[in-house]
Amino acid sequence: MHNHHHVGVGRVTGSCHQLTLDVGRAALVDCGLLQGAEAGPDGAWxxxxxxxxxxxxMAALVVTHLRMDPVGRLPSLAAAGYRGPILCSPVSAALVPEDAL
Structure with missing residues (x-):
């Protein structure tokens, strides 16, 4: 296994980590948005x-919790072509509107 940190190392917001499972397969853990001062002087660009x-x-996306810092870039992830499963707790899943799935 190998970890690659796309965003979030040394920061509080913007969590996005790739866990390589084996050759050709990986799981993404969160796909968040930088916020506040971490986003830069003009905010999100x-x-x-x-x-x-x-x-x-990407075999799966694992969502740790529902806030902008771990899931704020999910629309961008879908636009980039991600179509795999999104794994989260039952409580988090209950908070997502049905028409968003």
Whole structure:
């Protein structure tokens, strides 16, 4: 196994970590948005919303909890082509509107 930290190392917000499971397969843990001072002096800009990694190896997305810092870039992830399962707790799943799935 190997970890790659796309965003979130040394920061409080913007969690986005890739856990490589084996050759050709990985799981993404969160896909968050930088906030506050970590987003820069002008706040969130388009470049930080972009997904700069391949979707092909992603077997699943694991969501740790529902706040902007761990899930704020989910629309960008979908726009980048992610179509795999999203795994979260039953409590988190109950908070997501049905039409959002």
């Amino acid at each position: 388009a470049e930080q919303l972009e997904i700069g990694f391949a979707m092909a190896p």
